[in-house]
Structures are given as structure tokens and as C-alpha cells.
Amino acid sequence: DVNAHYIVGNYYQWNAATAGTGGAITSGQASSSICAKGWKLPTSNSTAAGSFGGLMNAYSITSSAAGMAKMTGSPLYFVRGGNVDQGTSSLLNYAGAEGRYWPSTPYSLASDAYYLRIYSTTSIEPSRNLARQRGLTIRCVAK
Numbered sequence: 001d002v003n004a005h006y007i008v009g010n011y012y013q014w015n016a017a018t019a020g021t022g023g024a025i026t027s028g029q030a031s032s033s034i035c036a037k038g039w040k041l042p043t044s045n046s047t048a049a050g051s052f053g054g055l056m057n058a059y060s061i062t063s064s065a066a067g068m069a070k071m072t073g074s075p076l077y078f079v080r081g082g083n084v085d086q087g088t089s090s091l092l093n094y095a096g097a098e099g100r101y102w103p104s105t106p107y108s109l110a111s112d113a114y115y116l117r118i119y120s121t122t123s124i125e126p127s128r129n130l131a132r133q134r135g136l137t138i139r140c141v142a143k
Contacts, residue, residue, distance in 0.1 A: 079099055
């Protein structure tokens with residue numbers, strides 16, 4: 001059951017994931033996160049170590065069936081948990097179809113932040129933007 005809490009985890013708005021340090025920033029990185037001590041949110045819009053793009057480079061992941069197998073399989077296990085939206089037509093969107101993960105990187109519009117999107121059977125996008133009020137999952141990395 002891809003909607004099960006124990007598989008998917010929790011969903012956080014971007015400002016919650018960044019422990020309130022994201023606010024309305026439009027550049028740089030949020031200075032904190034809800035990750036445990038010694039851990040942090042990855043960055044985005046980059047291929048540097050500690051970013052979603054850097055993770056893809058480190059594991060030679062491309063937007064392909066083989067790349068998707070690496071993202072969702074051992075040792076990474078990214079889950080297609082979708083996102084929570086506060087719209088009236090649906091609350092939980094794309095569960096089982098898309099994985100959406102917040103980084104610490106804001107987008108140039110104060111209403112959005114970057115995120116990692118994995119969807120379909122072959123597409124992985126480490127630097128998409130989405131409204132900060134959406135509830136996405138997080139994946140912490142060691143500092």
C-alpha cells in the first residue's frame with residue numbers, strides 16, 4: 001500500500017521542512033531544517049555534493065528505466081509518495097506515481113521552492129519548482 005504512513009513518511013510544507021528559516025527567501029539556502037542533528041536537507045539546482053543533482057551523478061542516475069531502478073531500489077529507496085495539496089478537489093496527489101522531495105533551496109519566486117521529482121517509469125528531475133505550501137516528503141543527508 002503506497003499510501004501507508006510507515007512507507008511514505010510525513011509530508012511537510014517547505015517552511016516547516018526548513019524549520020521556519022525558509023520564509024520568503026529567493027536565493028541562497030534555508031539555514032536550518034527539521035533533520036536530526038548532524039543531518040541536513042540536500043540542496044537543489046546544482047550537481048555539487050550534497051545536492052539532488054550530485055546524488056544522481058554519484059550513482060550515475062539518468063532519466064531512464066535503469067536510472068529509476070537505481071532511485072527506487074537499494075540503497076536509495078526513494079518512494080513515490082506524491083504530495084499533499086490543500087485544494088478542494090483532492091488532498092493526496094500522485095501517490096504511487098510520483099516522488100516529490102524538498103531540498104533547502106528556494107526558487108526565485110517567494111511562493112515556490114525547488115524540489116526533486118521522480119515520476120513515470122523513467123523521468124527524474126532534480127530541480128523542479130513547486131508552491132511552498134504543498135506537502136512534500138524530505139530526505140536528509142549527512143552534513
